[in-house]
Amino acid sequence: MHPAIRVVLLTLIGLFFLFPIVWVFLMSFQTNETILRIPPSLVFEPTLQNYTALISGRLETGAGVLELAFMQNLWNSFVLSFCSVALSLLLGVPAAYAFARFKFFGSEDIAFTLLSFRFAPALLVLLPLNLYFQDIGLNDTYIGLIWVYQLITLPLILWIVRGYFEDISPDIENAYRVDGHSWFSTFMKISIPLALPGIAAAALLSFIFAWNNFVFALILASADKQPVTVGALAFVTASGIQYGQIAAAVVLSILPTLALALYAQRYLVEGLSLGAVKG
Amino acid sequence: MATVAEGVRKPPRRSFGESALPYLLSLPALLVCIGILVPFVTAVWYSLQRYNLAMPYLKGFIWFENYKILFTDTVFWHTVWVSLLYTVLTVGIELVLGLTIAMLLQRSSAFNNAMSIALMLPLMIAPAIAALMWKLMTNPNFGIFSYLLSLVGVTDFRWGSSPSSALFTVVLVDVWVYTPFMMVLLLAGLRGLPRQPFEAAELDGVPWTFVFFRITLPMLFPYILTAGLFRMLDAIQQFDIIYAMTQGGPGDTLMVFQVQAYLEFFTYTNVGRSAAILMVLWAITYFLSHQFIKYWLRLRERARGVA
Numbered sequence: 001m002h003p004a005i006r007v008v009l010l011t012l013i014g015l016f017f018l019f020p021i022v023w024v025f026l027m028s029f030q031t032n033e034t035i036l037r038i039p040p041s042l043v044f045e046p047t048l049q050n051y052t053a054l055i056s057g058r059l060e061t062g063a064g065v066l067e068l069a070f071m072q073n074l075w076n077s078f079v080l081s082f083c084s085v086a087l088s089l090l091l092g093v094p095a096a097y098a099f100a101r102f103k104f105f106g107s108e109d110i111a112f113t114l115l116s117f118r119f120a121p122a123l124l125v126l127l128p129l130n131l132y133f134q135d136i137g138l139n140d141t142y143i144g145l146i147w148v149y150q151l152i153t154l155p156l157i158l159w160i161v162r163g164y165f166e167d168i169s170p171d172i173e174n175a176y177r178v179d180g181h182s183w184f185s186t187f188m189k190i191s192i193p194l195a196l197p198g199i200a201a202a203a204l205l206s207f208i209f210a211w212n213n214f215v216f217a218l219i220l221a222s223a224d225k226q227p228v229t230v231g232a233l234a235f236v237t238a239s240g241i242q243y244g245q246i247a248a249a250v251v252l253s254i255l256p257t258l259a260l261a262l263y264a265q266r267y268l269v270e271g272l273s274l275g276a277v278k279g
Numbered sequence: 280m281a282t283v284a285e286g287v288r289k290p291p292r293r294s295f296g297e298s299a300l301p302y303l304l305s306l307p308a309l310l311v312c313i314g315i316l317v318p319f320v321t322a323v324w325y326s327l328q329r330y331n332l333a334m335p336y337l338k339g340f341i342w343f344e345n346y347k348i349l350f351t352d353t354v355f356w357h358t359v360w361v362s363l364l365y366t367v368l369t370v371g372i373e374l375v376l377g378l379t380i381a382m383l384l385q386r387s388s389a390f391n392n393a394m395s396i397a398l399m400l401p402l403m404i405a406p407a408i409a410a411l412m413w414k415l416m417t418n419p420n421f422g423i424f425s426y427l428l429s430l431v432g433v434t435d436f437r438w439g440s441s442p443s444s445a446l447f448t449v450v451l452v453d454v455w456v457y458t459p460f461m462m463v464l465l466l467a468g469l470r471g472l473p474r475q476p477f478e479a480a481e482l483d484g485v486p487w488t489f490v491f492f493r494i495t496l497p498m499l500f501p502y503i504l505t506a507g508l509f510r511m512l513d514a515i516q517q518f519d520i521i522y523a524m525t526q527g528g529p530g531d532t533l534m535v536f537q538v539q540a541y542l543e544f545f546t547y548t549n550v551g552r553s554a555a556i557l558m559v560l561w562a563i564t565y566f567l568s569h570q571f572i573k574y575w576l577r578l579r580e581r582a583r584g585v586a
Contacts, residue, residue: 006383010394013380017398017455023423024412036421091308098304110305112572114312119512119568120319123537124557127544128318128325150311158308163579183300212405214519215537229405233523236411243415250412254404261403265396269467272402272460276505276578277467 021254027247035243050248059245068238070249072224073231077253079142080217080227081210084149085157085203091150092157093199097191099158100165111158115274118155125151126219133220140222148216153206156274160205163275164198165191198275201267208257228253325554332548345555354531355556362535362560365446365521366514369453370507376454377461378503382495384462385469395466402459406452410523413452414439439525442532449533452520457513461506468502469495471582505578508571512564536560 027035029046053059059066098104099111129148138144168191176186192199214229221230232249261268269277329341349355380398384391401409416422417438428436439448476498480490496503518537521527527538534542536556543553 009379010383013383014394014397017401017459020409020412020416020455021400021404024415027415038421038426040421040423040426091311095305095308098301102301104301107301107305110309114308115572116565116568117312117315119564119571121516121537121540121557121560121564123518123540123544124322124554124561125315125318127540127550127553127557128321130544131550132318132321147311147314151315154308154311208403212403212408214405214407214523218522229407229519232408232411236414243418243421246411247415250408250415253408257403257405258400261399262396265399268399269463273464273467273505273509273578274575276575277464277471277502277582 024247024250027244028251030244030247032242032244035247047244050244051252053245054248054252059242066238068235069224070228070231070235070252073226073228074252076221076225076231077211077227077229078256080145080149081207083142083146084153084210085207087146088150088153088157088206089199089203092154093161093192096158096161097165097187100162101170111162114158115155117151122151122215123219126216130219140225142225145217145221145225148220149210149213152209152213152216156206156209156271157199157202160202160271160275161195161198164195168194197267201264201271204260204264204267205271208260211257322554322557325550326558328551330549330551330554332550341551345551346559349552349555349559354534357531358534358536358539358556361446361533362515365450365453365517365533365535366511368446368450369457369514369517370510372450372454373458373461373510374503374507376458377506378465378499380458380462381465381469384466387470395462399459399463401456402463404456406456406519407523409456410449410452410520413448413455414524417448440529442529445525445529445532449521449524452524453514453517456520457510460510464506465499465502468499472498501574501578501581505571505574508567508574512567512571515563515567516560 026042026044028050029048030044031047031049034041034044054068054070057068057071059068095114099107126148133139133144138147172194173186173190176190177183181189211227212229213227217225217227217230221227223234226234228249232246232253235249236246326345327340327342328338329344330338384395404412417424419425419437419440422438425436425438428434436444439445472495476494477490480494515535516537517535518541521533521535521538522541525533527534527542537560540553540556540560543549543556
């Protein structure tokens, strides 16, 4: 292919995929007046007022001051994602080890069932839960949501980490065992450190997926437990035409995952394919 | 009882505690998930009941009545049609576009690697938020895309708010978010292919169409299949983008499976019908996920072999 065609194609592709991010980022530093200006212009006086309004939780709208807890949404996203991943690691890493090292009765079926949760329609589980949660007292609690978030984070961690454990030669573990160490100390001192890159990759990716989840909290969380994905949408309805603030809310909700992704880029390929493709 | 996996030398001593070990290790994860199986079983049960939250006194077991009503209802077949159309369009476009980008970036250079990372960013944005971003950019009053269209004389294109362009708009957002997924997997696949066939073809002066259709595509096929099935599983269940963009509207234009089930449940409080719709969707995804895992396992064996 002619190099010039390649450059043109890549420029167009880059524009399509990156322009929306850049444009919304620019919008978040504009007042509503500059946003509504026709024709749109790249020249404007940047303002931080959208961000200060979001951070203080007080939005100046045409109809007066509106109290909005967007920072609470951000905090909820963080709590839900962080705790879900932590719980999944606690549950998933030992299970991943068991599936990697031992063939036991039903092991493949169990592993498959756990993975199939990743692919089942979320509403199938969420709608009955919506009717239950009140009865079992999990309505509007972090614990209830974190438990359901295991549907996202646990299969991912289990299957990626399992692959890493399978790649470690059991001979290394056995050699340490022969020295008289217990199974547990072998697991903690040998197996986990050797699989650590995989565990880190799985944790980062499942954090991103948990953060980006929308439908779980839409159905199970009330306003004060909602993460940014649901909060941002509710915010659009509430703030109406405060477009600069909507853009700022979008930027604040996507920055954490974009930053994590850039930080963890070398693990992304392996994680996205659940460990089937080496990056 | 627990036996040791193939190729693993017997550990020094094995007591009762050790043979119970795999069960002890996987039990907590299992318990958490069994808790999640309970609502699943409940959903199956609901789908066999006449159950409307607004009319609880009518609740009763009616066997497959909900399904019978569904299968004779044009509204349901519309849902099936829109869901399939959405799946075929998004996965098809994403495959072609993803493969094109992957081939453009195939040679590993500093620029290509930086580009492939930059192109991955949309995939890291929550689909619901991505829909919101596109809503901002297609707003009829100030949206940059509406403005750009007006420059070329198109002033009546109403994106998500018109039945004729709503599907186009949500497919566009889906393509924006998920094409990077295809690109990433196919790029890894392309770079992992053995060199010799390509070098031989170059020496023989074989035309590029032949190289592409007879060497690249067949060798890349396992990757295409796995990535395609993975995306199909997500696309047929798409909820976030469509709900955030139009809530299934305008009218019933974008009533895909999960949006329809959501509205049946919350707007019409018809739990039985909502559960039946979701069971049909579940049957489709169950079949697809079996296929996916089969090819996924093969791909992983291959990755092991190369690594």
